[in-house]
Amino acid sequence: MTTDQTSGTLLVGPLLRRIAGTKATIWVETAHAAEVEVRAGDAGGHATTFSAFGHHYALVVVEGLEPGSATPYDVYVGGEHVWPLADSPYPRSIIRTRGTADAETQAKLVFGTCRETTQHATTRRLPPDALDAYARRLMRNEGDPEAWPDMLVLLGDQVYADKTSPTVRQQLKARRLPHHGLQDDVQTFDEYTKLYLESWRDPEIRWLFSTVPSVMMFDDHEIIDDWNSSAAWRADMQREPWWAERISNGLASYWVYQHMGNLAPDELDADALYPKVASAGDATEVLREFAERVDKEADFGHLPESWKSRQYQWSFAIDLGRTRLVVLDNRCSRVLDPDHRAMLPSAEWSWFLSQAHGTTFDHLVVGSSLPWLMPPAIHHLEAWNERISASKRPRVAAFGEKLRRLVDLEHWAAFQTSFEAMADLFRVIGRSSDGPASISVLSGDVHHSYVARAELGRDIPTPVHQLTCSPIHNQVPSFMRPLMRIGWSGWAAVIARGMAAMTGVRTPSLRWHKSGDGPYFGNAIATLTHRGLEARVTIEGTTPGGELDTVTDVALTTR
Structure with a gap:
């Protein structure tokens, strides 16, 4: 090549x-x-x-x-x-x-993040590029309209x-x-x-x-x-x-x-x-x-x-039939003052609220380069780190800042105000009698892939999921994989939550758990499909021969 x-x-x-x-x-x-x-x-x-x-x-x-x-x-x-x-x-x-009436009730979004240049241009021997593999499959199925996505969403x-x-x-x-x-x-x-x-x-x-x-984005x-x-x-x-x-x-x-x-x-x-x-x-x-x-x-x-x-x-919104996609800037416009940390400034958050509410769509999709829902233990660790990094004691704050940069503790969990504001927004939307059939947050960054279901309350019928697909062409170091798996374990979450509580961090207002198989650590591409009021996500990883193979397939709705 x-x-x-x-x-x-x-x-x-x-x-x-x-x-x-x-x-x-x-x-x-x-x-x-x-x-x-x-x-x-x-x-x-x-x-x-x-x-x-x-x-x-x-x-x-x-x-x-x-x-x-x-x-x-x-x-x-x-x-x-x-x-x-x-x-x-x-x-x-x-x-x-798009044009037919049926097409207006259907949408297919292919998404992923983190793509280094192709194999021959890198010093590391990475697994096959998932986007290359996806392109080759489309070529083989060029005459099949069902094979083609409506949009490729690249999130960082x-x-x-x-x-x-x-x-x-x-x-x-x-x-x-x-x-x-x-x-x-x-x-x-x-x-x-x-x-x-x-x-x-x-x-x-x-x-x-x-x-x-x-x-x-x-x-x-x-x-x-x-x-x-x-x-x-x-x-x-x-x-x-x-x-x-x-x-x-x-x-x-x-x-x-x-x-x-x-x-x-x-x-x-x-x-x-x-x-x-x-x-x-x-x-x-x-x-x-x-x-x-x-x-x-x-x-x-x-x-x-x-x-x-x-x-x-930088954030933007798109309607694909009855699917609304809102892609958020998680980087350039952050509010970083230690007393007012937020993923988005107030004016842009207000814009996001206006896009997330509505009756002209059946499915709400939020594109966020950084996962909203991390493995629970890692979430609590990031919340703890945000608190100690703002400590009035210089040595404690310096330690927290050094740790934040060392292990990238900077996701939504490290912006607790924004994390809880997102949960509150999804509760309001999901509780509404004319709310969407599904809410999905598409993300990447963390070099592994998983599906997580948010539990926002029994009175909220709309299912809310975190869909994380990363990397397209990269690799997480082998020694990090057990740590990321441990992040989903109950005992690790209890320990990390205890650390956060000791610094005054409130218990999250929601719980979440992993759905389907995973986490998956290979190169991958994901497809979110909407058909009427149904939603499904499929994550496919690359085989050693450069083909795609399903690693998890989850129905996001039960209607």
């Missing part, structure tokens, strides 16, 4: 990002400034590229698609036909629109800026002085682009992204490990001479490569940044100023005036 799949003027892409009604968006990176055109039967669209830091991009809105259709498409750059690639062994890239660590491949490290070494502070980490916008170039040119992945709509490794874990962490980073450039370029590149494509065709003009970027010609300064501004969000999110001064909202 080779990742050097170029078509001359088309460097990366095309990525089919959003389909909304009879419109779709196609994202591309080109080698030079040009007019980009997409033709899909009688439908089509074109856009002029914009430049950023010497690179060239376009997001083309394709209009005039037929409802309920499957239409092959072609991409032209400067009049040159660049996609499909000449002599491509893969099926044609197709835009599939699409690239690793702090764990680069040998290829990228060699490139960094060639351009840096020996004393450079970051060594093998990326820093400039151009260096970030190499991560996407390496990852998204994987032939199977390139084909998959060109024909299955996708949405994406960052986690920490798009920037750096432990990103925004605490106020103390931010203070330490801000003292580093390389940090300002690192975070600015990381956020700018994320917006270009991932977030821009999350916007629906009709949302582009209303976005706070897209019109400025698309019309700037050279958007370098626009993106640099934007990134510097939004990074400051975590420093001021606890102030009362932050309600009116939101810089940007």
